[in-house]
Every structure is written in structure tokens, then in C-alpha cells.
Amino acid sequence: MSIVVETLETRTLSLKGYTILIIEDNPNNLGVIVDYLEETGLKVVVARNGEMGLKRAQFAKPDIILLDVIMPGIDGFETCRHLKVDEKTQDIPVIFMTALDDPEDKLKGFGVGGVDYITKPIQHEEVLARITTHLNICDLTIKLKAKVEELTQTRNELIQSEKMASLGRLVAGFAHELNTPIGVAVSAASILEERHQAIIQIIEQEEVDEEDLISALDRIKETAALTLSNLRRASNLVSSFKRTAIDQSSDEIRQFDVNIIIKDIINTLNNQFKRTMIEIKVNCPSQLIIYSIPGALEQILTNFMMNSLIHGFEEGKNQGLINIDVQLLSDKLHLEYSDTGKGIQPDMLSKIFEPFFTTHRAHGGSGLGLYICYNLVTNQLKGQMACESTINEGVTFRINFPVEISLPKS
Numbered sequence: 001m002s003i004v005v006e007t008l009e010t011r012t013l014s015l016k017g018y019t020i021l022i023i024e025d026n027p028n029n030l031g032v033i034v035d036y037l038e039e040t041g042l043k044v045v046v047a048r049n050g051e052m053g054l055k056r057a058q059f060a061k062p063d064i065i066l067l068d069v070i071m072p073g074i075d076g077f078e079t080c081r082h083l084k085v086d087e088k089t090q091d092i093p094v095i096f097m098t099a100l101d102d103p104e105d106k107l108k109g110f111g112v113g114g115v116d117y118i119t120k121p122i123q124h125e126e127v128l129a130r131i132t133t134h135l136n137i138c139d140l141t142i143k144l145k146a147k148v149e150e151l152t153q154t155r156n157e158l159i160q161s162e163k164m165a166s167l168g169r170l171v172a173g174f175a176h177e178l179n180t181p182i183g184v185a186v187s188a189a190s191i192l193e194e195r196h197q198a199i200i201q202i203i204e205q206e207e208v209d210e211e212d213l214i215s216a217l218d219r220i221k222e223t224a225a226l227t228l229s230n231l232r233r234a235s236n237l238v239s240s241f242k243r244t245a246i247d248q249s250s251d252e253i254r255q256f257d258v259n260i261i262i263k264d265i266i267n268t269l270n271n272q273f274k275r276t277m278i279e280i281k282v283n284c285p286s287q288l289i290i291y292s293i294p295g296a297l298e299q300i301l302t303n304f305m306m307n308s309l310i311h312g313f314e315e316g317k318n319q320g321l322i323n324i325d326v327q328l329l330s331d332k333l334h335l336e337y338s339d340t341g342k343g344i345q346p347d348m349l350s351k352i353f354e355p356f357f358t359t360h361r362a363h364g365g366s367g368l369g370l371y372i373c374y375n376l377v378t379n380q381l382k383g384q385m386a387c388e389s390t391i392n393e394g395v396t397f398r399i400n401f402p403v404e405i406s407l408p409k410s
């Protein structure tokens with residue numbers, strides 16, 4: 001459907017494809033206006049009273065309704081009320097036609113859901129101008145709604161793909177992390193085998209030297225301890241990975257210990273931070289057990305930490321401090337995350353939560369990290385997020401969100 005309004009004078013209006021319903025009891029008023037409107041290409045449907053008007057509105061599905069105020073039976077205001085409570089008709093714009101020039105009545109018309117009014121005697125050009133305006137507004141509203149839906153859909157897809165990307169990073173980081181303890185445990189196990197061989201040799205000698213035997217057994221004990229500690233580290237990593245992977249792939253609300261989540265994230269990112277001179281300090285009450293969405297919190301912390309590493313400390317080349325401070329204040333979790341990195345310029349600070357804002361595009365930054373964090377905090381966690389920064393001193397992110405608290409298990 002399209003609306004072409006050239007000039008009112010030339011009457012080259014094309015309202016083809018649109019339907020108007022006129023509810024009016026006076027046939028004298030109807031004839032002239034119907035002819036006039038049909039000339040513009042509008043399909044005109046007429047009803048002689050309120051009840052009939054409601055029925056026609058259901059079947060003809062008009063794009064707009066012209067509604068007389070004073071009619072026998074249910075009056076225009078009542079008819080409009082009915083139209084506005086019915087799902088099928090509530091979005092159709094209603095223009096009142098009234099002989100009444102009383103401001104009270106005009107207000108009443110708006111009060112029951114009318115979008116406009118025209119006073120009788122009706123000026124044809126005025127009617128047409130108002131109809132065209134409201135059809136235009138309707139069209140724009142429909143387009144706007146579609147755009148909003150499209151944007152919401154795109155945003156959800158972006159959030160989903162970022163989630164998958166961070167899951168990918170998590171798996172890669174985890175595989176790398178697991179390499180060291182497993183590697184050490186494998187070497188230690190092969191040393192155990194050699195040491196076992198050495199003991200057999202000692203025993204097979206004619207005269208067994210007790211000292212040699214004890215020191216060989218001690219070495220076995222040390223190597224077994226090394227194997228065990230590395231396998232324990234691997235096992236802890238697997239548990240932490242399992243928790244993080246499950247959390248990151250779901251938006252589930254569950255009970256968790258905030259400290260453990262923070263440690264899991266630091267563990268997961270250890271590979272990126274271990275060769276840097278960045279110190280990480282966590283100040284969080286122990287046994288802070290809450291009900292919330294751990295996956296969201298993990299994703300936010302991961303983004304903050306990666307941003308500090310990449311932007312604040314120049315890919316980990318600079319030394320500095322990351323401070324994570326958590327407090328529970330009147331049923332809200334307050335998390336303050338700060339780094340002592342290079343900071344964000346004042347003119348950029350207002351843009352960092354926007355999608356695609358990045359100073360790192362050339363190095364693969366997408367500019368979605370903080371946008372996603374902001375959405376997670378405000379939409380999923382129903383909280384607030386703000387950022388402050390002083391150039392060359394660092395950045396502070398403050399988030400707070402409501403949480404359900406449960407008593408620590410005894």
C-alpha cells in the first residue's frame with residue numbers, strides 16, 4: 001500500500017488499497033462525503049449506527065474509521081470504547097465527527113481512544129487531509145514496529161553469536177590450560193617407571209644398600225606427589241570449565257557463590273594473564289551465595305578483564321592492577337571493577353556502550369564487548385551499569401543488580 005498525496009487542489013490523491021469505515025446515522029451527510037472520498041481511490045464502507053459499525057469494523061477490517069458522536073442506540077463514544085477493547089479493532093485510528101464544539105466533548109473523544117476530530121459541517125478537504133495524515137502515521141507506526149522487531153532480532157543474534165564466540169575462546173583457553181598439568185603428570189608418570197626400574201636394580205644386587213633404597217623410594221614418593229598435584233590441578237580445571245561452559249551456554253538462574261564464579265573466570269583467563277605483570281585483586285565476602293544468572297556475570301567479567309588486558313595494559317605489555325570489589329547492599333549486588341591502565345578519553349566515554357564502537361578495529365576488535373555487557377546488566381540482570389575513567393589512571397566500571405540471597409549452607 002502507498003499513499004500519494006500531491007496537492008489537495010488537483011485532487012490527484014491516491015488512497016487506493018485503503019478502506020475507510022464511516023459510521024453516521026444521517027444519510028444526507030453521507031452521500032456527499034462518500035462520493036468525494038471514493039474519488040480518491042479509498043474503499044468506503046458505511047454503517048448507519050454504532051452496533052452496525054462494530055460489526056462492519058470486524059468484517060471490513062478498515063484502515064481508519066470516521067465516527068459520528070450523536071447517534072441513536074449506542075453513541076459514538078460508546079462505539080469507540082467497544083472498538084478499543086477488541087483486539088481486532090483496537091489499532092484502527094478513529095476520527096470523531098461532531099457538531100459539538102464543546103471542548104469537554106473533544107476531550108471525551110480523546111479519552112475513549114479517538115485520534116482526532118472534525119466538526120460539522122464537514123469540510124471535504126479537511127476530512128481528506130486528516131485521513132491522509134492518520135493513514136500516514138499508521139503506516140509509519142507499522143514500519144517502525146517492524147524495524148524495532150528487526151533490530152531486537154539482530155541484537156539477540158549478536159548477543160547469541162558473541163556468546164558462542166566467548167564459548168569458543170573458553171574452550172581454546174581451557175585446552176591450552178589443561179596442557180601443562182597433563183603434560184607434567186605424563187612426564188612424572190614416566191619418571192616413576194624409571195624409578196621403579198632403579199629400585200629393581202637395587203634389589204637385584206647381591207647386597208642391598210638400605211640408604212640407596214630409601215632415597216630411591218623417597219624420589220618415587222616425590223614424583224608421585226608431583227603427578228598427583230598436577231592431576232588435581234587438571235581435575236579442578238575440568239570442574240571449573242564444566243561450570244563456566246554450562247553457565248555461559250545458558251541464561252539460567254541458579255544459586256552460586258560469587259567468589260567461585262570470579263575465581264573460575266580468573267582461572268579461565270590465566271593463560272592470557274600469566275605472562276604479564278598484571279596483578280589481580282579480588283575483594284569479595286566469602287560465602288556470598290546468591291540466586292542470579294552466573295553466565296551473565298561471567299561474560300561481563302570476561303569482557304572487563306580482556307578489555308583491561310588489551311586496551312588498558314596494551315595487550316599485556318604494561319604492568320598494573322585489576323581490582324574487583326563486590327558488596328551486597330540492601331538486596332543488590334554491587335560490583336566495582338577497576339584497572340590502572342591507560343584509561344578512556346572523555347569524548348569516547350559516552351560511546352563505549354554503543355554497538356560497534358571500538359578503537360581496536362584494525363586489530364580485530366568488534367566493539368560489541370561492552371554493548372553486550374550493558375545489555376546483560378540492564379536486560380537480563382535488571383540492573384544498572386556505569387563507567388568512569390581518568391586518562392592514564394585507569395577505568396572503573398560499576399554495576400549493581402538485584403539478587404535473591406540465601407543463607408549459606410551449614
Ligand SMILES: Nc1ncnc2c1ncn2[C@@H]1O[C@H](COP(=O)(O)OP(=O)(O)OP(=O)(O)O)[C@@H](O)[C@H]1O
Pocket residue numbers: 303307308311312313339341342343344352357358359360361364365366367368369370371395
Ligand atoms: N579497560 C579499558 N581501558 C581502556 N579502554 C577501554 C577499556 N575497556 C574498554 N575500552 C575502550 O572501549 C572500547 C569498546 O570496548 P568493547 O569491549 O565494547 O569493544 P572492543 O574491546 O574494542 O572489541 P570486542 O568486541 O572484541 O570486545 C574499546 O575499543 C576501548 O577503546
Ligand SMILES: [Mg+2]
Pocket residue numbers: 303306307368369370
Ligand atoms: Mg572488548
